[in-house]
Amino acid sequence: MPPDPLRGAVAVAGVAESRLGEVGPGVTPLALVAEATAGALDDAGLRKDDIDGLFTASAYYGLPGVNVGEELGVRPRYSDSTNLGGASFVSHLLHAAAAIAAGLSDVALIVYASTQRSDGGRLRSVVETNPHEAAYRPRYPVSMFALAAARHMYEYGTMREQLAEVAVAARAWARLTPEAFARDPLTVEDVLASRMISSPLTVRDCCLVTDGGGAVIVTSTERARSLRRPPAVLLGAGEAHWHRAIAQMPDLTTTAAADSGARAYAMAGLGPADIDVVQLYDAFTINPIVFLEDLGFCAKGEGGPFVAGGGIAPGGRLPVNTNGGGLSYTHPGMLGVFLIIEAVRQLRGEAGERQQPGVDVALVHGNGGALSAQATAVLGTLETI
C-alpha cells in the first residue's frame, strides 16, 4: 500500500496551557481560551492573524466556534466545532490535517477551556437527559464507567486493586510534575478506602474537576520546519464511534478505540511496539485499562495485569499519562487537548523531571461520552517521517 497522503503532512508547531487548577470567580472560559492561545502562538512564533482554521468544542457555548472567533478576533476560513466530548480535540487533529492538506487552512488553532471548578465543582455539561435512563438515576458519567468496570472484572477477573493502580500511577507521575493539581502521596489502600461513588469506583477512581485551557497550533510540516520549535509531526490519526448510551454499547469491555487505533496505526505505518509514550484519556481508572487493550498494548482482558505492580507508573513497562493525566494533573471537563500538549512536550524533550528518554513516537487517545467516541493520534519527531 502507498503511504497515506496525510502521514506526516502536518505538525504541531505550538502548544500552551492557560492557568490551570482554580482560577477563581469572574474568569470566563473564553478568557482561558485566549490565555492558552496567546501562549501557543508565542511558542510557535506565529501571530493571531496567521490563524485561518479554528477547531474548538465547549460545554459552555452552544456555538463555540463563533464565540472563540469573536473573542480572539480570528476570522477563520475553515471552522470546525465537532463535539465528540473529550475525544473532540484529538479528532480535531485529524480534521485539521485534512483541512490543511486540502488547502482549506494554513494555520489551525485547536483550543478548549473550562472554568468548571470555579463554577461550583460539578461537571459542566450540555449533554441531554436520556429518557430511557433518567428513571433509574445513574450518575452520569461515572455510573456508565462503573458498569464497564464491573463487566470487565466479571469477564476477565480484573481486580479492584488493579483499577486503583491506575490512580496510583497517575499520582506518581503528578508528583514529578510541578504544575499538577493533585500531588499528595496516594496508595492503593487510599483509593480503596475513599468514598464510594458508583461501585466499584470510588472518588479516587474519578478524574479531577479543575479549571483550565489548552491550545495547539497545527500547520503543514513544511511550514513547521521553519518555525521556532521542533515540530511534532502527525503520523497517523483515526476516529470512531459506535454508540451514545451505555445500554447501546455492544460489549462494555471493548470500545471503538479498537477502530480509531487501527486507523491511526495504519496511517502511521506503525504499531503499539513503536510507541515510546502513551497519553490516554483517564476520566476513570477503568479507561486506561480498556484502552491499553483496544490499542494493542496488551491482549483483551490483560489490561489489569498490565497496569499491576506499577506497570504504567514511572519506571514501569510503559509510560502512560506522564503528567498525571485527568486523575492527577488537570481535568477541566474535557481532557483531549491536554493529552496532545503532554505528548508534544515529551517529543520535544521539555518535560522536566518526568521526561522519558529517547521519545520519538507518542500516542494520544481521547474518549468522549459513555465510552462512546474514540479518537487516536500518533505523533512523532521529524526523524520519524
Add this chain to the structure above:
Amino acid sequence: MPSGPAFQRCEDCRSAVHPRRVLCPVCGSRRLADECSAGHGVVYSTTTVHAREGRYNVALVDLDEGFRVMSEVVGIAPDDVRIGMGVRARDDGGRIVFDAA
C-alpha cells in the same frame, strides 16, 4: 400478560431494536414491528450508586428477546445484584424494574 419493555423486531433481519427507531440500526430496513418483551432477562452489568438519599442499584439487563435496557434490580440489597443473575420485569408505577427471578 407480557410484563417487559416494548421493543421493535426488524421484519427483514430479525434484530430486536430498542429504543424505538424508524430505521433498523443493523440492516437499515424500515420494516420494524412493535412487540412486547415477556420480561425475562439476565443482568449484564451492575453498579450501586451511593447517593445522599441512600444506595440504589443501576443495572443493564439483557432481555431474552435480544436487546438491552438500563433498569434497577429491586427487592434485594443493591450490592447483592450479580452479573449473570436471572431477573424478571415488572411495572413499578410507570417504570419497568426487575426482581430476581
